[in-house]
Amino acid sequence: MSPASDPATTSTPPRPGVSDSYFRNIFDAVKSVAIGMRVTLKYCFSKSVTIHYPYERLAFSPRYRGIHEFEADKCIACDQCAKACPVDCIYIDKSAPRKIDKATGKATGGELLRYAIDYQKCMFCALCTEPCPTVCIHMGKNHDLSSYSRQDMVVDFAQLDKEGLRTPLPLWAKKENGIEWVAKERQRILAGELATPEADIPAV
Numbered sequence: 001m002s003p004a005s006d007p008a009t010t011s012t013p014p015r016p017g018v019s020d021s022y023f024r025n026i027f028d029a030v031k032s033v034a035i036g037m038r039v040t041l042k043y044c045f046s047k048s049v050t051i052h053y054p055y056e057r058l059a060f061s062p063r064y065r066g067i068h069e070f071e072a073d074k075c076i077a078c079d080q081c082a083k084a085c086p087v088d089c090i091y092i093d094k095s096a097p098r099k100i101d102k103a104t105g106k107a108t109g110g111e112l113l114r115y116a117i118d119y120q121k122c123m124f125c126a127l128c129t130e131p132c133p134t135v136c137i138h139m140g141k142n143h144d145l146s147s148y149s150r151q152d153m154v155v156d157f158a159q160l161d162k163e164g165l166r167t168p169l170p171l172w173a174k175k176e177n178g179i180e181w182v183a184k185e186r187q188r189i190l191a192g193e194l195a196t197p198e199a200d201i202p203a204v
């Protein structure tokens with residue numbers, strides 16, 4: 001008989017009894033539930049970091065960059081914004097050259113046939129607003145452009161201008177829901193007013 005198989009020389013650790021492992025499992029289960037509940041209770045009594053949107057709304061930070069607002073009557077279709085766009089998501093078409101009439105401050109000449117931005121690609125960098133010679137393209141304050149189709153994500157601001165709008169009316173603002181700020185925002189957009197340039201909270 002080899003030394004390894006000799007029961008006198010091999011030492012096997014004693015196996016815990018069935019009742020030992022049974023009570024240890026119960027102890028471990030209770031302990032892990034207690035640890036989980038401690039974390040849960042800690043968050044129950046700490047300050048909330050979320051809000052009940054849309055009933056509550058966060059204030060916009062300084063230089064917030066939301067969905068564009070566009071003054072089609074000042075656009076001379078010079079393509080400067082489209083050239084500055086790093087993702088090529090601005091599409092402009094005109095029937096003939098346009099220029100600003102100094103007396104009225106409005107663009108005259110050909111018709112602005114298309115001024116579309118593809119929000120599937122836009123990254124809200126605001127680079128398009130920098131070179132605009134007539135300051136007619138602005139970053140707005142709305143951030144929600146949810147839609148039912150990809151086509152709806154391509155917004156033609158020249159078309160919106162025909163409806164008297166400077167920016168698209170978001171889905172959430174289309175229906176009356178009794179929320180005061182939503183009603184005000186709908187009213188502003190339908191009136192063709194630009195968002196106030198000031199931030200809702202002061203710069204630090």
Ligand code: SF4
Nearest residue numbers: 085122123125126128
């Ligand atoms: S915000 Fe940036 S990505 Fe969007 S259209 Fe303007 S330049 Fe292009």
Ligand code: SF4
Nearest residue numbers: 075076078079081132
């Ligand atoms: S840079 Fe300004 S004026 Fe020129 S096409 Fe763009 S929005 Fe219109």
